[in-house]
Amino acid sequence: MPSFPSHRPRRLRRTAALRNLVRETHLAPSQLILPVFVREGKNLRRAVESMPGVNQTSVDEMLRDAEAAAKAKVGGIILFGVPDSKDAIGSSAWDENGAVQKGVQALKKEIPDLVAITDVCMCEYTDHGHCGVLKNGEVDNDATLKLLSRTALSHAAAGADIVAPSDMMDGRVRAIRCALDENDFAGVSILSYAAKYASAYYGPFREAAESAPKSGDRRGYQMDPGNADEALREVRADIDEGADAVMVKPAGPYLDVITRVKAETGYPVAAYQVSGEYAMICAAADRGWIDKDRVMMESLLGIRRAGADFIVSYFATDAARALASG
Numbered sequence: 001m002p003s004f005p006s007h008r009p010r011r012l013r014r015t016a017a018l019r020n021l022v023r024e025t026h027l028a029p030s031q032l033i034l035p036v037f038v039r040e041g042k043n044l045r046r047a048v049e050s051m052p053g054v055n056q057t058s059v060d061e062m063l064r065d066a067e068a069a070a071k072a073k074v075g076g077i078i079l080f081g082v083p084d085s086k087d088a089i090g091s092s093a094w095d096e097n098g099a100v101q102k103g104v105q106a107l108k109k110e111i112p113d114l115v116a117i118t119d120v121c122m123c124e125y126t127d128h129g130h131c132g133v134l135k136n137g138e139v140d141n142d143a144t145l146k147l148l149s150r151t152a153l154s155h156a157a158a159g160a161d162i163v164a165p166s167d168m169m170d171g172r173v174r175a176i177r178c179a180l181d182e183n184d185f186a187g188v189s190i191l192s193y194a195a196k197y198a199s200a201y202y203g204p205f206r207e208a209a210e211s212a213p214k215s216g217d218r219r220g221y222q223m224d225p226g227n228a229d230e231a232l233r234e235v236r237a238d239i240d241e242g243a244d245a246v247m248v249k250p251a252g253p254y255l256d257v258i259t260r261v262k263a264e265t266g267y268p269v270a271a272y273q274v275s276g277e278y279a280m281i282c283a284a285a286d287r288g289w290i291d292k293d294r295v296m297m298e299s300l301l302g303i304r305r306a307g308a309d310f311i312v313s314y315f316a317t318d319a320a321r322a323l324a325s326g
Contacts, residue, residue, distance in 0.1 A: 024305075025301060025304050025305040026304075027297070027300055027301050027304050027319075027323065028073075028323065029072055029073035029074055029075065029319075029320035029323055029324065030073060030074075030075040030310075031075060031304065031309065031310045031311060032074050032075055032300075032310065032311055032313060032315075032316035032319055032320055033074070033075055033076045033077065033078050033115075033117065033270070033310060033311065033312040033313070033316060034065070034066075034069045034074055034076070034077050034078070034312075034313075034314070034316035034317055035077075035078050035080060035312055035313075035314060035316075036057065036062050036065055036066070036077055036078070036079055036080070036103075037054070037055070037056045037057065037080050037081075037082050037208050037209060038056075038057060038058070038059060038062050038079050038080070038081055038082065038099040038100055038103045039056050039057070039058060039081070039082040039083070039084070039099050040058065040083070040084050040098075040099050041058040042058050042060055043058065043060065043061065044056070044057060044058035044061060045057050045058075045061045048204065048207055048208040049207065050203070050204035050207050050208075050275070050279055051204045051207075051208060051275055051278060051279055051282070051314065052279075052282045052286070053282070053314070053318075054208060054278075054314055056082055056208065058099075059099060059102050059103045059106050060106075062079075062103055062106075063106055063107070063110055063111075065317075066107055066110075066111055066114060067110075067111060068317055069114070069316060069317045069320070070111050070113070070114045072317050072320035072321050072324065073320055073324070074114075074316050074317055074320045075115060075310060076114060076115030076116065076117055076161075076162075077107065077114060077115070077116060077117065078117040078118070078119060078164060078312055079100045079103050079104065079116070079117070079118050079119065080100070080119045080124060080208075080209050081093070081098055081099050081100040081119075081124055081125070082099065082124060082208075082209060082210055083095075083098065083099070083124065083125055086125055086126060086127040087125075087126070087127055088126065088127060088128065088133070088134070089122075089126065089133055089147060090122040090123075090124075090125030090126040090147065091125070092125050093121075093122060093124075093125040093147065093150075093151040093154075094147070094150045094151045094153070094154040095154070096154055096157070096158070098154070100118055100119075100155065100158075101154055101155065101157075101158040102158075104116050104118060104155060104158040104159050104160050105158050105159055107159075108158075108159040115161050115162065116159065116160050116161050116162070117160065117161065117162040117163075117164050117191060118152075118155040118160045118162070118163050118164065119164055119166050120148055120151050120152045120155065120163050120164060120165040120166065120167070120176070121148075121165065121166045121167045122144065122147060122148070122151075122167060123167075123209070123211040123213075124209045124210065124211045127214070128213065128214045128215070129211055129212050129213035129214050130213055130218070131144070131166075131167040131168065131169070131218065131221065132144030132147070132148075132167060132169060132221075133147065137215075138220065139169070139220065139221060141169050141170055141171070141221075142171075144167065144169050144172075145169060145171060145172055145175040146175070148165055148167060148169065148172050148175065148176060149172075149175045149176050149178075149179035150179075152165070152176045152179060152180065153179055153180065153183055153185070156180055156183075156185040156188045157185075160188060161188070161189065162188070162189040162190070162191050162244075162245075163176065163180075163188060163189075163190055163191070164190070164191040164192070164193065164247070165190070165192055165193060166193040166196060166249075167193075167221070168193065168196050168218075168221045168222050168223070169221065171241070173190055173192050173237075173238045173241035173242055173243050174241035174242060176190060177190060177241060177242035189244040189245065190242060190243050190244050190245075191243070191244065191245045191246070191247060191270060192238040192243035192245070192246050192247065193247045193249055193272075194231075194234050194235040194237075194238040194239075194243065194246035194247060194248070194261075195223060195231035195234055195235055195246070195247070195248045195249070195254070195257055195261065196222055196223060196247070196248075196249045197222060197223045197224070197225050197249065197250065197254065198217070198218055198219040198222035198223060198224065198225065199222075199225065199249075199250050199253070199274070199276070200276070201250045201253070201274045201275070201276030201277060202250075202274060202275060202276060203275065203276055203279075204275035204276060204278070204279045205274060205275035205276075208275065225253075228256060228257050228260060231248070231254075231257045231260070231261065232260060232261065232264060232265075235261050235265060235267075236265070239265060239267060243267075244268070245267065245268035245269070245270055245309075246261060246265070246267055246268070246269060246270070247269070247270040247271065247272060247312075248261060248269065248270070248271050248272070248308075249271070249272035249274060250272060250273070250274040250276070250277060251271035251272055251273045251274070251277065251303045251308065251311065252273065252277045252299060252302075252303070254271075255302065255303065255306040256306075258271050258303065258306040258307045258308050259306045259307045261307070262306075262307030262308070262309075263307065268309045268310075269307055269308050269309050270308060270309065270310050270311070270312060271303050271306070271308035271310075271311050271312070272311075272312040272313075273299065273300070273303060273311055273312065273313040273314070273315070275314070277299070278313070278314040278315065281295050281296060281299065293318075293322060296315050296318065296319055296322070297319060297322060300313060300315065300319055
């Protein structure tokens with residue numbers, strides 16, 4: 001008779017080769033997307049104090065970061081614009097000579113195989129920092145849809161493969177889809193920030209994108225952190241309106257939502273490991289409290305295990321290099 005216990009899971013954990021053989025969840029560089037913050041100018045690289053290793057860059061410097069990401073086999077780049085001028089309606093968002101538009105053109109010329117994604121929102125471009133047009137102190141949903149569509153069209157014209165509306169206005173996916181289709185950009189995909197929560201984890205991003213609201217907050221249009229059923233309603237609505245993929249943001253605190261979205265829709269699901277998640281890992285590692293590389297990889301693998309098909313992360317290039325090195 002076999003000795004007790006008869007089932008010994010440790011047998012398949014004895015070596016790295018055995019562990020890799022039976023690993024259920026795998027992370028590949030192609031499943032990682034690198035966020036970049038692009039602004040006007042040349043030879044410009046400004047460090048974001050709250051996000052070690054992250055910079056605002058001019059287009060030429062952004063290309064250096066994109067080339068490094070492509071060399072590491074990262075799947076794509078998502079561009080956020082940081083304009084020099086802002087106004088009440090965020091008109092520089094659809095400027096054909098804007099940093100995002102020029103950045104996309106440069107990417108598709110220099111690194112055509114790297115997927116170019118653009119963030120479509122107004123908060124970086126408005127002088128009040130909200131994600132749309134203000135009317136009586138509140139964001140006017142329907143007036144904002146026209147501006148989001150105009151911005152998405154300018155990104156598509158520049159060569160974007162995917163436009164990613166992050167504003168959380170109702171109906172924006174349908175508005176953008178119609179605008180793209182009516183202007184011969186039917187092949188451009190929409191990645192909707194479908195379940196974007198009103199999170200306290202966004203602080204460092206608002207420094208990087210210079211997009212903090214001048215008054216109030218975004219809880220009137222971003223989701224309440226306590227709601228998961230609502231996330232599924234938001235996701236299904238965006239799918240019905242024409243989204244090709246959907247995103248959950250943030251990633252780490254909302255793994256349950258990622259799992260439900262993937263299980264209940266079967267759609268391609270992205271997750272955004274946001275600035276606060278990144279900054280906390282960096283800060284703890286800087287103090288010697290954690291092993292940065294191991295926590296980086298474990299956090300990304302956990303997001304994949306929850307059901308994300310691809311992950312937006314400031315760790316993208318470093319994680320891709322780590323995967324290549326084994």
